[in-house]
Amino acid sequence: AQKITQTQPGMFVQEKEAVTLDCTYDTSDPSYGLFWYKQPSSGEMIFLIYQGSYDQQNATEGRYSLNFQKARKSANLVISASQLGDSAMYFCAMRPRGNFNKFYFGSGTKLNVKP
Amino acid sequence: DVKVTQSSRYLVKRTGEKVFLECVQDMDHENMFWYRQDPGLGLRLIYFSYDVKMKEKGDIPEGYSVSREKKERFSLILESASTNQTSMYLCASSLPSRQGSSNQPQHFGDGTRLSIL
Numbered sequence: 001a002q003k004i005t006q007t008q009p010g011m012f013v014q015e016k017e018a019v020t021l022d023c024t025y026d027t028s029d030p031s032y033g034l035f036w037y038k039q040p041s042s043g044e045m046i047f048l049i050y051q052g053s054y055d056q057q058n059a060t061e062g063r064y065s066l067n068f069q070k071a072r073k074s075a076n077l078v079i080s081a082s083q084l085g086d087s088a089m090y091f092c093a094m095r096p097r098g099n100f101n102k103f104y105f106g107s108g109t110k111l112n113v114k115p
Numbered sequence: 116d117v118k119v120t121q122s123s124r125y126l127v128k129r130t131g132e133k134v135f136l137e138c139v140q141d142m143d144h145e146n147m148f149w150y151r152q153d154p155g156l157g158l159r160l161i162y163f164s165y166d167v168k169m170k171e172k173g174d175i176p177e178g179y180s181v182s183r184e185k186k187e188r189f190s191l192i193l194e195s196a197s198t199n200q201t202s203m204y205l206c207a208s209s210l211p212s213r214q215g216s217s218n219q220p221q222h223f224g225d226g227t228r229l230s231i232l
Contacts, residue, residue: 009155033218043124045205045223052218091157093221101146101165101211102173103221107157 002027004094006106013082014114020067021077021109023092031097034075036066039089039108048090051075079111087113118142121206121224129232134193136227138206145211147189148221149173149181152203164189165211196231203228 003026013019025034034051051059051066059066067076079086092106122137140147146165150158150173160173162181170181178200182190189208193200207221 006157035220037223043203043226043228045207045221045226047220047222050218050220095219101209102160102163103148103207103209105150105158107155 002029002094002096002102002104004092004104004106006092006109008109009107010110010112012112012114013079015084016081018078018080019082019111021079021090021092021111023075023077023106025073025075025092025094025104027073027094027096029096029098033095034066034068035093035095035103036064036075036077037091037093038086039091041088045091049077082113084113084115087111119206119208119222119224121204121227123227124225125228125230127230127232128193128196130197132193132196132231134196134229134231136191136193136204136206136229138189138191138208138224139187140189140208140222141187142208142222143186144208144222145186146209147183148207148209149179149189149191150205150207151175151200152205152226158205161191198231201229201231 005024032053036048038046049061063080065078089108119140148163149161164170164183180192204227206224209221210219
């Protein structure tokens, strides 16, 4: 079975501090991709970062980095130097190579950045 | 940039009506998806399509149907709307996995907030 788990329904972080959003996954497919999306209150889903299951290094995109621990099946998102505009819902998603190109999403984490 | 356009941001319909949600993408993507999003449940897949006239049921297809007559357009149909279909609906598109790679993200529209009264 394919499953994504985000155990933090909501989190607070002080502006300019770093924050880690947790994501664990379960799949029997040996090849898969992991994605993080941001959803502001306006509703659009914004793609942030990608990590491949065979990538040797953790992915980074600006202030976003992905702490990928394959043996633990975890793919945590780290946001450095938080900004007020980072307040949003964040979703972790997995795309196994097989299975008709389907994506599997977690339930999301609501991040609030405090000034 | 990929553009996925959903026909309405907000929609109010009545119980029993037939409702059409339209989605158009401009990047020639083979795959298109319809999700509904409810608080605490994340995104749940309703239907997806990997080619024109092809469709596959997702996790919650009951009460919905879809149509894909052209590659760029994917329509979600609520045959007889009910109040429990009040939700946020998100359309997405993506390229298929190529050569064993799963690195193609989904690109989303802005969503349609549908209320069934």
